Amino acid sequence: MPEVNEENIEEGPDSLDTDPLPLWGRVTAGFVGIPMVGAGSVAVFLSDNQAGSAVLILAGVILVFMLISGNPLNSLGHGETQVQFARARRRQVLVDARDAPPEEAQRVVETLTTVDPAAERDPAVREFSRELYERRVHEAMLRCVDTGVAITQTSYDYGNDYLIHMPIDRVIAVAVLAHQRQDAAISLTRVRELVGRAASSSAPLLVVSNARLGPHGARAAAEARDNGVLISVVRWRDEEDDDRLRTAIASLASRGSPD
Missing domain, CATH: 3.40.1350.10 (Trna Endonuclease; Chain: A, domain 1)
Structure with missing residues (x-):
């Protein structure tokens, strides 16, 4: 394994790794989320409680996203308002990229961290990146001798x-x-x-x-x-x-x- 200068980054618990939502869960999220988005949008114009309307819209959008993506909602915190979705999709991306040529796998990792910046702090992504760099260096040395x-x-x-x-x-x-x-x-x-x-x-x-x-x-x-x-x-x-x-x-x- 390659040597690494580690950064002091606190990682989330492994319990965040969950399976995608089942069909019934996605249907329920959509059944609840779509009306909430509609109700929140109407309330913006008819109610003086703008904060409450924004919460309705936010919660509805989250549920609709769960419907579309199939990712379960792990936590929703008030204050810092942190929404954490399962890492299972990232792990699947890495599994699919593992057998790809190193340069192609590198593009997959770069795309993943671009669309999902939090992936850079995922231990699985970081470990895969280290292994991938070692593979690429090996291929480079073969070209250079x-x-x-x-x-x-x-x-x-x-x-x-x-x-x-x-x-x-x-x-x-x-x-x-x-x-x-x-x-x-x-x-x-x-x-x-x-x-x-x-x-x-x-x-x-x-x-x-x-x-x-x-x-x-x-x-x-x-x-x-x-x-x-x-x-x-x-x-x-x-x-x-x-x-x-x-x-x-x-x-x-x-x-x-x-x-």
């Missing part, structure tokens, strides 16, 4: 995700760092940890992440290379970054100092 070069997945007990087996028994260790927010920077603490790992290993270390390397982290990595530590940190997000990944692999394979 010569025919005959083997790439094997490793046990995470050693802190690495892949090994690139170059000719003449030369091996490059690969660590994949997936971040939920691509605009974030890899922490200085993590960079120092990776430098220490590379310094204690006989194999050069290639770090691939979708997050950027901040100025302090870049300085720490550069100082380590100046001291003879074979480490390269590459930001890879899509095929447009293949050239920098290819260059880093070639540089480490020759045991030269990466750029």
Whole structure:
């Protein structure tokens, strides 16, 4: 599994995962919701209680949405007015995308988080995104090495995700760092940890992440290379970054100092 810089986000309880509404539930939601929307709309013009009319319309719209989507209403809170619908639909989307090619699955995740921003905080979506990024990095590395070069997945007990087996028994260790927010920077603490790992290993270390390397982290990595530590940190997000990944692999394979 790829390494992750986790954000402190409080997740909702698993009990929010429920099955879609049965047919009778959807019919009932529509039977109640449609008249409520109508009554609320009429009350806007005939009643001085505008707040009550708005509540009628809101409740009716929610019930009509349940009719159309088949999603059950899990909770409706007053004050912050939080409406939470089941996560089952998100999970089904991920199941359908799991067997798709990585680039297609990536578009599915991007579409899901666009139409449903709360999906970014769903543990299942986040875990799927991490696994998907690792798959995409694997495919990118295969594109960036010569025919005959083997790439094997490793046990995470050693802190690495892949090994690139170059000719003449030369091996490059690969660590994949997936971040939920691509605009974030890899922490200085993590960079120092990776430098220490590379310094204690006989194999050069290639770090691939979708997050950027901040100025302090870049300085720490550069100082380590100046001291003879074979480490390269590459930001890879899509095929447009293949050239920098290819260059880093070639540089480490020759045991030269990466750029």
